Amino acid sequence: xxxxxxxxxxxxxxxEEIGDITLFAIRYFRAIxxxxxxxxxxxxxxxxxxxxxxxxxxxxxxxxxxxxTLQSRPTLMEFGAESWMPSMVSxxxxxxxxxxxxxxxxxxxxxxxxxAELGSMRVTEQIDAMEVSGTxxxxxxxxxxxxxATLMLPLLIVFGDAIALFGSALVENLKGGVSFTLYFNxxxxxxxxxxxxxxxxxxxxxxxxxxxxxxxKGYYCKKGTAGVGEASNMAVVYTSMxxxxxxxxxxxxxxxxxxx
Amino acid sequence: MSKAANxxxxxxxxxxxSTLLLxxxxxxxxxxxxxxGKNIKLHALFYNVNGLQLGNNVRFSGIDxxxxxxxxxxxxxxxxxxMSIRESIQTHIKKNAVATxxxxxxxxxxxxxxxxxxxxxxxxxxxxxxxxxxxxxxxxLLTTLNVTNENAALLTADLLKITTEIVEGxxxxxxxxxxxxxxxxxRQTIVQLKRSSVxxxxxxxxxxxxxxxxxxxxxxxxxxxxxxxxxxxxxxxxSNLEFSSDEMVEITxxxxxxxxxxxxxxxxxxxxTNDKDLVRNIDSTMINIKESTRRFNxxxxxxxxxxxxxGYFRKLERQQKRDEKKQTREDRN
Numbered sequence: 001x002x003x004x005x006x007x008x009x010x011x012x013x014x015x016e017e018i019g020d021i022t023l024f025a026i027r028y029f030r031a032i033x034x035x036x037x038x039x040x041x042x043x044x045x046x047x048x049x050x051x052x053x054x055x056x057x058x059x060x061x062x063x064x065x066x067x068x069t070l071q072s073r074p075t076l077m078e079f080g081a082e083s084w085m086p087s088m089v090s091x092x093x094x095x096x097x098x099x100x101x102x103x104x105x106x107x108x109x110x111x112x113x114x115x116a117e118l119g120s121m122r123v124t125e126q127i128d129a130m131e132v133s134g135t136x137x138x139x140x141x142x143x144x145x146x147x148x149a150t151l152m153l154p155l156l157i158v159f160g161d162a163i164a165l166f167g168s169a170l171v172e173n174l175k176g177g178v179s180f181t182l183y184f185n186x187x188x189x190x191x192x193x194x195x196x197x198x199x200x201x202x203x204x205x206x207x208x209x210x211x212x213x214x215x216x217k218g219y220y221c222k223k224g225t226a227g228v229g230e231a232s233n234m235a236v237v238y239t240s241m242x243x244x245x246x247x248x249x250x251x252x253x254x255x256x257x258x259x260x
Numbered sequence: 261m262s263k264a265a266n267x268x269x270x271x272x273x274x275x276x277x278s279t280l281l282l283x284x285x286x287x288x289x290x291x292x293x294x295x296x297g298k299n300i301k302l303h304a305l306f307y308n309v310n311g312l313q314l315g316n317n318v319r320f321s322g323i324d325x326x327x328x329x330x331x332x333x334x335x336x337x338x339x340x341x342x343m344s345i346r347e348s349i350q351t352h353i354k355k356n357a358v359a360t361x362x363x364x365x366x367x368x369x370x371x372x373x374x375x376x377x378x379x380x381x382x383x384x385x386x387x388x389x390x391x392x393x394x395x396x397x398x399x400x401l402l403t404t405l406n407v408t409n410e411n412a413a414l415l416t417a418d419l420l421k422i423t424t425e426i427v428e429g430x431x432x433x434x435x436x437x438x439x440x441x442x443x444x445x446x447r448q449t450i451v452q453l454k455r456s457s458v459x460x461x462x463x464x465x466x467x468x469x470x471x472x473x474x475x476x477x478x479x480x481x482x483x484x485x486x487x488x489x490x491x492x493x494x495x496x497x498x499s500n501l502e503f504s505s506d507e508m509v510e511i512t513x514x515x516x517x518x519x520x521x522x523x524x525x526x527x528x529x530x531x532x533t534n535d536k537d538l539v540r541n542i543d544s545t546m547i548n549i550k551e552s553t554r555r556f557n558x559x560x561x562x563x564x565x566x567x568x569x570x571g572y573f574r575k576l577e578r579q580q581k582r583d584e585k586k587q588t589r590e591d592r593n
Contacts, residue, residue: 040264047267051274155278162281188288192315196285 024142024216031136031143041144049110049145049211050152054159060105061160065093065167073175082176086183087190089168094195098161100247103206106153107239111214114145115235118218119228127219142219146211153207154200194258202250206243213239293327298347300386301329304359304372306339307394312361312370318343320357320374325349328372343372353390354381360393 069089076082118141121127130137165187172178217235221227290296293315309331318326326349330342345353356377364371374390384390425431429438436442474482483490522529531538563569 043268043271044264046275047271051267051270054274155275155282158282158285159274159278162285184288188285188292189317191285191289192293193286193289196282196289200282 020220021212021216024219025212027138028143028146028212031139032147036136036139038140038144041140042147045144045148046152049106049113049148050155053106053109053152053156056105056109057102057156057160058163060101061098061163062167064097064101064160065089065164065169066171068092068097068164069168069171070175073171083186085168085172085176086178086186090165090187090190091195093161093164093168094191095199096247098164099157099199099203099206100243102157102160103153103203103210103243104240106149106156106207107210107243108236110149111210111235111239112232114149114211114214115218115221116228116232118142118145118215119221119231122219122221123223123225123228138219142215145215146208149211149214150204150207153210154203157203157206158200194254198250198254198258202247202254205246205250209242209246210239213242299326299344300347300350300384302326302343302345302353302359302374302384303387303389304341304343304392305334305389306341306361306392307337308361309339309341310361310370312341312372316370316372317364318345318372318374320345320349320353321376322373323349325353325374341372350385351383352376353384354379355384355388355390356381357384358391358393 069085072085072088073082076085076088118127121141127137127141130140165184169178169180169183172183173180214235217231217238221231287296312328312331314328314331316328317324318328326343326345328341329344330340332340332342334340341359343359353374354376356379358375358377360373360375362371362373363369375393426434426437429435436446475486476482484494522533524530564573
């Protein structure tokens with residue numbers, strides 16, 4: 001009985017949280033359209049969220065392309081289809097693996113970072129102080145971070161995809177003697193707009209989700225240091241789940257419009 | 261440079277680089293699909309496009325020159341395929357070129373191959389419809405293979421039946437393989453055949469030797485075999501013989517006619533040949549004539565002895581003697 005009640009209570013809390021996040025998102029859209037606009041902070045957040053993630057995304061993308069090619073190579077060789085490697089790797093990375101992996105990494109780095117930062121600000125009452133001082137903390141802290149994440153993630157994904165394809169080309173060049181020119185010729189022969197455009201659009205939603213959940217968890221952080229940790233942790237967990245849900249929806253929508 | 265400015269610079273570089281990567285990717289993809297640059301449109305009509313899709317490559321003599329830009333049903337059976345071809349290739353594609361649908365490798369995408377043909381014709385212009393040629397598709401090949409397999413199954417079934425019967429000793433072949441007596445008979449037959457062939461060889465050798473001798477000798481046979489002049493003569497002789505035999509036939513026919521006439525007529529010859537009484541009469545007449553002659557000789561001898569006629573006969577004897585003496589003297593001289 002107690003378990004059932006606990007489950008019902010959790011379900012209600014879950015839906016309440018979804019409702020809260022939705023309201024938080026609506027508040028964001030309202031705030032972004034109304035001045036004042038915090039451009040300076042937006043640029044700073046873009047630098048922090050975007051530029052400072054390049055190394056992580058680059059290394060991850062390079063290893064992703066490298067490992068993916070190395071693992072696929074024996075199977076393709078078994079069928080005598082090594083020439084299909086650029087097509088297979090490029091379509092996989094550009095359509096799905098690149099955006100999702102990069103978004104998950106960013107969820108870990110950016111989402112948790114935003115959650116922890118805003119959480120600690122909430123705990124140390126910096127946000128309250130901002131309200132008292134007449135600065136709109138939502139505009140200054142939340143809108144800039146969500147917008148920065150929404151804008152930077154597509155660029156990070158493009159960058160990550162390019163590095164991953166370079167890693168794959170490097171393996172093909174070293175193992176199969178395929179020139180970089182031939183490899184990228186095959187890549188662009190295999191790719192089409194229906195591969196790149198949906199993935200790019202999807203990546204904006206990924207960025208928005210990472211920023212939104214991170215900011216929400218941090219902004220409404222419970223009091224105490226444990227609350228900061230929980231906010232950081234839950235930001236990553238919720239964002240990761242939300243990324244897969246968005247990806248699932250994106251695949252459906254892409255299927256309808258582009259007939260994949 | 262302040263920290264904020266440094267951050268802005270780094271962020272700007274990152275944003276520009278990433279945007280450039282995205283734009284470049286889109287450009288290269290678009291370029292592959294001939295979205296940029298000048299293109300011409302060519303059409304081709306097919307009865308079956310074998311899964312051809314929009315964006316599939318178009319190749320001219322193996323070079324990628326464009327993409328499929330539109331596929332639409334022209335009527336119930338004909339499909340119109342529109343191809344977007346690079347304008348720079350236009351001068352090389354002639355109006356008599358043929359379009360075929362093929363596959364890029366064994367399991368690759370479908371492509372359209374434009375093949376040039378011999379002959380001098382004008383280059384295509386945008387909007388032209390070029391001829392098509394339907395190759396045998398995989399489905400057709402599989403259908404043919406299916407028929408072949410069915411035939412092979414029937415053949416193997418028949419073969420199995422035949423081999424089973426052979427193993428069981430049925431039929432001539434089975435008996436040949438399983439019957440030991442027959443095998444012995446066959447062996448003996450073969451031995452006999454060998455002997456016969458040896459004898460035949462000998463005979464042939466003898467015949468060869470004989471013919472060799474004939475050829476080398478100056479016999480009539482050799483002459484007939486080798487001399488063309490003699491051959492011509494023989495031909496003429498045979499021809500003459502044929503002519504003579506024809507003549508003989510005619511003569512025989514005439515004779516036969518004469519004989520028939522003699523038989524059928526009332527002439528003396530018919531009477532002589534057919535009347536037996538006449539023969540007997542003639543026979544008795546001849547006997548009487550002989551008797552009469554004998555008696556006449558006797559009478560003549562009696563006359564010689566008669567004194568009335570003796571002088572005459574002596575005169576004849578003397579005359580005869582004188583003729584003989586005269587002859588003797590002439591022979592001496």
